[in-house]
Amino acid sequence: MRAKIVAGNWKMNKTLQETEALLAELSAMLPDSQAEVIVAPTFVNLQAAQAALQGSTIQVAAQNMHFAENGAYTGEISADMLLSLGVDIVILGHSERRAYFGEDDALLAKKVKTAIAKGMKTIFCFGEELEERKSDKHFEVVESQLKNALSDLDADAWKQVILAYEPVWAIGTGETASPEQAQEMHAFIRKTIAGAYNSTVADNVSILYGGSVKPGNAAEIFSKPDVDGGLIGGASLVASDFVEIIKGI
Ligand code: PEP
Numbered sequence: 001m002r003a004k005i006v007a008g009n010w011k012m013n014k015t016l017q018e019t020e021a022l023l024a025e026l027s028a029m030l031p032d033s034q035a036e037v038i039v040a041p042t043f044v045n046l047q048a049a050q051a052a053l054q055g056s057t058i059q060v061a062a063q064n065m066h067f068a069e070n071g072a073y074t075g076e077i078s079a080d081m082l083l084s085l086g087v088d089i090v091i092l093g094h095s096e097r098r099a100y101f102g103e104d105d106a107l108l109a110k111k112v113k114t115a116i117a118k119g120m121k122t123i124f125c126f127g128e129e130l131e132e133r134k135s136d137k138h139f140e141v142v143e144s145q146l147k148n149a150l151s152d153l154d155a156d157a158w159k160q161v162i163l164a165y166e167p168v169w170a171i172g173t174g175e176t177a178s179p180e181q182a183q184e185m186h187a188f189i190r191k192t193i194a195g196a197y198n199s200t201v202a203d204n205v206s207i208l209y210g211g212s213v214k215p216g217n218a219a220e221i222f223s224k225p226d227v228d229g230g231l232i233g234g235a236s237l238v239a240s241d242f243v244e245i246i247k248g249i
Contacts, residue, residue: 008236061089067110105148130169170211186226218248
């Protein structure tokens, strides 16, 4: 059975002290849930987050990483650096990385390949822009994003992949895909994977929805059969909101 997951992407938010405070608050409020809970603080606070969460079921992820083993890549972070901190989950392909830092499918394919080879779990983000949805190209766009970045993976590697469908028009905008729109796309994604691999791979991969998930809409979105949880931005920065979202699973 595939995992239910709620992951918080903290983006470029929270100082060291704020990270520790938010994690303390979250740990104290964490409900019993069938969902795996993941938080992704900024790189510089990963070590502190790991220390703060010792003995907790909350897992820590990085928000990005480089594809190379090591070398002259000023300012970059390698898989081994993350693993040396005990961080074995990485978010790749977030729309902000694509839009502001020029990350394209070809680069993401290399990053995913490295993460998988290093034994890491990858939360792979993708999703269409508003114009693409308006012009009815959303299925085509999503299919090509998946194909371009993930088609080199063998069936076994998919055990390390978590997908996050995040329509760009719903990220940080307050506008959410309707539960029906999310279900429709998630079912399409699962069908695409079944076609490219087989139904076992498709049935076992967790597909998260991301885009303005809030305490008020989480449960309805998560109730859809192909929605296995959420990748949460803004609402993951407030412990009580994140906890309410986790309770929505
Ligand atoms: C995100 O950035 O992955 C995201 C879903 O953000 P928000 O929840 O703020 O829309």
